[in-house]
Every structure is written in C-alpha cells, then in structure tokens.
Amino acid sequence: MPNVAHFFEGVEKLLEICFDESSSPNGDLRNITRGEWENLLCHVKCEIISYIKNDSIDAFLLSESSMFVSKRRWILKTCGTTTPLKCLEQLLQLAKLEGYHVISDIFYSRKNFTRPEIQMSPHEGFFEEVTYLDTIFPEGRSYCLGSINLECWYLYTFSKPELKALPHLIVEEKSTDADPDQTIEILMQDLDKDIMSAFTKSKFTTGREVTAYSGIDKILPEMHIDDFLFDPCGYSMNGIRENGEYMTIHITPEEKFSYVSFESNVALNNYTKLISQVIKTFKPGKFIVTIFANKSSLAYETMKELEIEYSTLSNWRRTDMQCCNFPSYNLLFAQYSRALEKVL
Numbered sequence: 266m267p268n269v270a271h272f273f274e275g276v277e278k279l280l281e282i283c284f285d286e287s288s289s290p291n292g293d294l295r296n297i298t299r300g301e302w303e304n305l306l307c308h309v310k311c312e313i314i315s316y317i318k319n320d321s322i323d324a325f326l327l328s329e330s331s332m333f334v335s336k337r338r339w340i341l342k343t344c345g346t347t348t349p350l351k352c353l354e355q356l357l358q359l360a361k362l363e364g365y366h367v368i369s370d371i372f373y374s375r376k377n378f379t380r381p382e383i384q385m386s387p388h389e390g391f392f393e394e395v396t397y398l399d400t401i402f403p404e405g406r407s408y409c410l411g412s413i414n415l416e417c418w419y420l421y422t423f424s425k426p427e428l429k430a431l432p433h434l435i436v437e438e439k440s441t442d443a444d445p446d447q448t449i450e451i452l453m454q455d456l457d458k459d460i461m462s463a464f465t466k467s468k469f470t471t472g473r474e475v476t477a478y479s480g481i482d483k484i485l486p487e488m489h490i491d492d493f494l495f496d497p498c499g500y501s502m503n504g505i506r507e508n509g510e511y512m513t514i515h516i517t518p519e520e521k522f523s524y525v526s527f528e529s530n531v532a533l534n535n536y537t538k539l540i541s542q543v544i545k546t547f548k549p550g551k552f553i554v555t556i557f558a559n560k561s562s563l564a565y566e567t568m569k570e571l572e573i574e575y576s577t578l579s580n581w582r583r584t585d586m587q588c589c590n591f592p593s594y595n596l597l598f599a600q601y602s603r604a605l606e607k608v609l
Contacts (some may be wrong), residue, residue, distance in 0.1 A: 273499075274380055275517030275524025277330055277344045278388065279450070281372045282356065284337040289364025293336050295323050297359050302332070305359070308352040310385075311343055314501075317491040321509035326491050331503050331513045337365065342528065344515060346385050350397055357401075370593065371402060373421040376452050376553060379522055391419045410587050410598040411553070418452075418553060424592045446594075447558040449536055451527040451543050455550025461518035465498040475500060480546050484539070485512050485531060525549065534563035551584075551602040557594050 284292070295318075302325070303313060311329040318324065325332040329347050333340040339356060343349050350373070373394070378384060387397040395407045402423045411417035460479070462468060469475045472492030476482050481502060482490060488504030488511075495501075500516040512529040525547050533539060540554060558564035585600040 271519070272380060272383075272522060273517055273519065274345050274378060274383065275515070275522065275526070276376045276378050276452075277342050277515065277526055278347065278349050278375045279340070279342045279373070279528075280349045280353075281338070281340045281370075281448075282360075282368060283339075283370040284360055284365035285367035285369040286337050288367040292360075292363035292365050294334050294339055294360065294363060294365075295336065296363060297334070301359060302334075305352045305355050306332075308355060309341070309343055309349050310347050311345075314493055315491055317489060317503065317505060319489070319505055319507050321507060322505050322511060324491060324503040324505050324511060324513075326493055326501055326503050330501060330515050333503075333511055333513075335509060342513065342515075342526075344517070346383060346388075348385055348388060350387050350394060353398075353401060368402075369424065371405070371421075371423045372557070373398060374555070375419055377417050377419070379524075394419075395421055408589065410589075411585050411600060416551075416553070416585075416600060418555065418598060420596075422591060424594075445532060445559065445561040445563065446530070447532060447556065447562040447564045448528065448530050449539070449564075450555045451540060451552055452555075453525040453527075453544075453547055453549035453552040454523065456518070456523040456525055457548035458520050458523075460546075460548055461516070461520065461523050464494065464500040464516050464518040466494065466496045469494060472500065472502065476502060481514060484527075484542050484546060485510075485529065488512055532563055536564065551600070554597070554599045554601075556597045559594050 299313070306312060306327070311327045314326045314328055316323070316325050321335060323334040327343065329345045330342045341349050381390065387393050391407070391409070398405055398421050405421055405423040408420045409417050410420065463475050463479055469478065472494040475494055476490060476492045485504065488506055490502055490504045492502035493500070498518050502514050504512040510529070510531045512527070512531065515526050517524040527543050531539070536556065544552065556564060580603065581601045582603070583599060584602050587598045589596040
C-alpha cells in the first residue's frame with residue numbers, strides 16, 4: 266500500500282449541470298466573472314492555473330483538473346481530496362443571476378477511490394454524496410455500475426421530466442429535440458511506467474514539450490491546447506475547438522498509483538478508433554469506458570456496436586459491460602483488462 270505521505274488520488278469527481286435554455290434565452294454562464302469563479306472554487310479547494318476560450322466554450326485548467334463553461338452548460342472535474350459538491354449551491358445562485366432557474370440535466374460521477382478514507386465530507390462515501398445531492402435535487406437517482414466489491418463507477422443523475430405531448434402535437438414536439446450531445450470518458454490505471462516517466466519535471470520542463478513527445482496532440486487534431494506539467498510530476502491539459510467540442514486529459518504518473526483520465530464531447534458515430542488511439546498512447550493495464558449520448562447524437566444507436574467491435578481485440582478482455590436508458594440519454598459502461606497470454 267502506498268505511503269500516505271506520497272499518495273495522490275488521481276480518481277476524479279465529475280460534476281456537470283445543463284440549464285434549460287427556454288428559461289433564459291439570453292442567459293450565458295460565460296458572463297460569470299473570473300473573480301466569481303475563483304470564489305466558487307475556494308469551496309472546492311482548487312485554483313485556476315490558466316484559461317483559454319473561443320466563441321463556444323471557456324476552458325479553465327485547475328490545480329486539480331479542469332472546468333468548462335459554455336452558454337448553458339457547466340462541467341467541473343477535480344481530483345485529489347477536492348470537494349466539488351460544496352460549490353453547488355453557489356453555482357446555482359450564479360446561474361440564477363443569468364436567468365437560469367430550471368435545470369434540464371445534472372450528472373455527478375466518479376470511479377471508486379483508491380484511498381476513500383482520505384476524502385473529505387461530503388465525499389467520504391457515495392452514500393454521503395447521494396444524501397447531500399438529494400437535499401438539492403429531491404428527484405435525483407443514484408446508480409452503481411460494475412462490481413461493488415472490486416472496480417465500479419458511481420453515477421447520480423437528474424433530468425427534467427419530458428413533456429407528454431398529445432398525438433396531434435408530436436410533430437411540434439419533435440421539432441424541439443435537443444441538440445446532439447455526447448460524452449466519452451476513458452479512465453485508465455496500471456499505466457506503462459516508461460510512458461509515465463515522461464510526465465515528470467526530471468524529463469521535461471514544460472507541458473508543451475511532453476504534449477508533443479507523448480502524442481497527446483495527435484489524439485484529436487485541431488484542438489487548441491492548454492497544458493501544464495506539474496512539479497515534480499503530474500500533467501493536465503484542456504483542448505477546445507470552435508464548434509464547442511473539448512477534450513481533457515489528467516495524469517497521475519507515480520507507478521504505485523498511476524492513473525490517467527481522458528474525456529471529450531467530440532461527435533463520432535463510432536468511438537473505436539478514438540479509444541484505440543488513447544489506449545495506444547498510454548498503455549494501461551486496465552481501463553473503463555463510459556459513453557453518454559442523447560437521442561439526437563450520432564453515437565446514440567452505435568454504442569453497443571462499438572462495444573462488440575472493441576471487445577474482439579485479442580489483447581483485451583472485457584470484464585464488465587452494462588447499458589442504461591435514461592429519459593434523454595443512453596449510457597454504456599464497459600471495463601477491460603489485459604488478457605493473459607496463453608501458456609504454451
């Protein structure tokens with residue numbers, strides 16, 4: 266077991282909130298000032314390191330992972346012993362100032378912690394997190410995918426109930442379908458130690474150097490990248506495109522508790538090539554893939570297809586797979602580990 270003094274929890278807590286546009290057509294979360302964001306992040310116990318933006322999305326690189334802000338969507342991803350749920354009430358107050366009084370979707374998710382005993386309230390356990398969220402979202406629902414006693418992934422979600430249209434209103438209802446929306450997350454552990462050695466100050470001095478050396482800049486080309494190499498080790502990056510697509514990667518390279526996360530909302534009708542590229546870049550011993558897609562997304566009907574295709578790769582063994590259907594989204598959860606070589 267790692268020495269507590271030299272342990273860092275790479276597993277991240279991911280909180281995403283999307284506000285209903287009809288409640289405030291002119292609202293825009295990007296109007297919230299940097300000072301207000303800094304004040305909010307004090308409750309999370311992290312700070313802003315750097316910042317990039319375009320016409321669609323603002324991307325903040327944090328001392329513990331990332332924050333993304335678009336017109337009506339807010340995403341916060343933090344690692345270590347951060348407390349993201351503690352900023353929820355302040356976030357909702359800031360959103361109200363922009364006219365957003367109705368939430369269309371909320372997602373809170375994380376993999377099981379490596380060292381849960383070092384977390385701070387309200388993150389000392391998933392039951393505690395759910396209890397806290399239920400005080401704000403009484404109609405929320407909680408789930409656990411995977412094996413509770415081994416590797417699992419927790420999810421708390423709430424979606425605004427869909428309006429039940431009468432038959433003669435079906436055409437009108439269909440014309441108001443949500444924009445295509447999807448998110449893929451790849452959570453990797455037991456990383457290749459030679460690859461991880463690059464993400465240290467002993468080998469490189471800047472994030473830009475290791476981004477190019479590792480091939481991260483080739484995973485999703487044309488992303489405008491903001492990267493940072495921590496001292497003595499550790500790495501974070503955000504990438505954004507003008508169409509609002511983003512990617513983010515966070516790396517804890519220490520051999521005994523190595524961890525890499527990849528996340529993107531890039532729109533693809535098959536994620537096999539992207540997953541393979543990410544896995545080839547970091548060479549984990551095991552990984553989890555989750556994909557959310559709404560009914561308007563290219564990925565909505567192809568997630569099972571992806572899973573079948575990827576599980577046929579000879580050097581990987583699928584250890585778990587589950588699919589869930591929510592009011593507006595489908596979810597695929599799949600877990601893989603290196604297949605044992607055949608003994609001759």
